Amino acid sequence: MKGLMLAGGSGTRLRPITHTSAKQLVPVANKPVLFYGLEALAAAGIRELGMIVGDTHAEIEDAVGDGSRFGLEVTYLRQREPLGLAHAVLIARDYLGDDDFVMYLGDNFIVGGIDDIVARFARDRPSAQIMLTRVNDPRQFGVAQLDDTGRVVGLEEKPQQPKSDLALVGVFLFTPEIHEAVADLKPSARGELEISDAIQWLIEEGRRVESLTISGYWKDTGNVTDMLEVNRLVLESLESRVDGRVDGDSELIGRVVVERGAVVERSRVVGPAIIGTGSRVSGSYVGPFTSISPDCAVVASEIEYSIMLPRASITGVSRVEASLIGHEVQVTPAPDTPRAHRLVLGDHSQVQLSS
Secondary structure, three states, X not given: OEEEEEEOOOOXXXXXXXXXXXXXXXXXXXXXXXXHHHHHHHHOOOOEEEEEEOOOHHHHHHHHOOOHHHOOEEEEEEOOOOOOHHHHHHHOHXXXXXXXXXXXEOOXXXXXXXXXHHHHHHHHOOOEEEEEEEOOOHHXXXXXXXXXXXXXXXXXXXXXXXXXXXXEEEEEEEOOHHHHHHHOOOOOOOOOOOHXXXXXXXXXXXXXXXXXXXXXXXXXXXXXHHHHHHHHHHHHOOOOEEOOEEOOOOEEEOOEEEOOOOEEEOOEEEOOEEEOOOOEEEOOEEOOOEXXXXXXEEEOOEEEOOEEOOOOEEXXXXXXXXXXXXXXXXXXXXXXXXXXXXXXXXXXXXXXXXX
């Protein structure tokens, strides 16, 4: 069985971070989201992997290389435009050949891996096997409809009136029959070749489509809120380790990792939190669920429930929380200026001002 990893999306919901960086490489607990998926595929026994890449191909290829560090043999497949998940399958047709394959969306995060799911598919070999999870707002996802026996009878992509609350998780397993379905597709109203339409084609053709509803944790890390939530979840399993330098005037509370070359001085760090290689925390407070990437600086500041990307700095800022701070960003206090509020308010407005 081969793998097909999709890492070609532009990440519009994570802008402005993704104006200059691939969304799949935004770190969670100081490791790119993409790497968690690669590790999951390798752990499930996948060795040959096709990687769909787009405009950020150079950055992704530099980070992943030939895949050997993950136990994979990676072949890069260029997608000139993001025209849908089924379009990625179309691009990978020659690479996949007549092999079964697992398709994994590079910005998805699944706790517990996919070992059992891949083993089940290899044993039963339905035409397609999908993963589902219950969500609060299924209008944002591909949605599956099941009959009374649990069989998949219909799929819709981001419906305005969903027929269930079962959303498609970003891991799909296919036999080569999917290529016949993809070849017959027409672009959707969004102008994309939808994988949900391809699976629906299989259903209508009488092919066997199975589903597995997962109760474990899954996130599409396509926006800042979900990225911070996944970071929180991963940090929950952190084990304390101090390989850097922590002075006697500092206090580490709970599960804290201080990586080699990092310095913590005159500061208080409350875990779970990680301080990356070469970073410096001085005269500051770092609160729970914070990931500070390599070569950052937090000086005379407070930060909590946030992610700092490499070479960012925060200096003299009283409080930063629930934030994603990009590469080489500098956060400093605003100059002292007279405070004033300039308002244009409509009738019956209600406004709350902090001062």
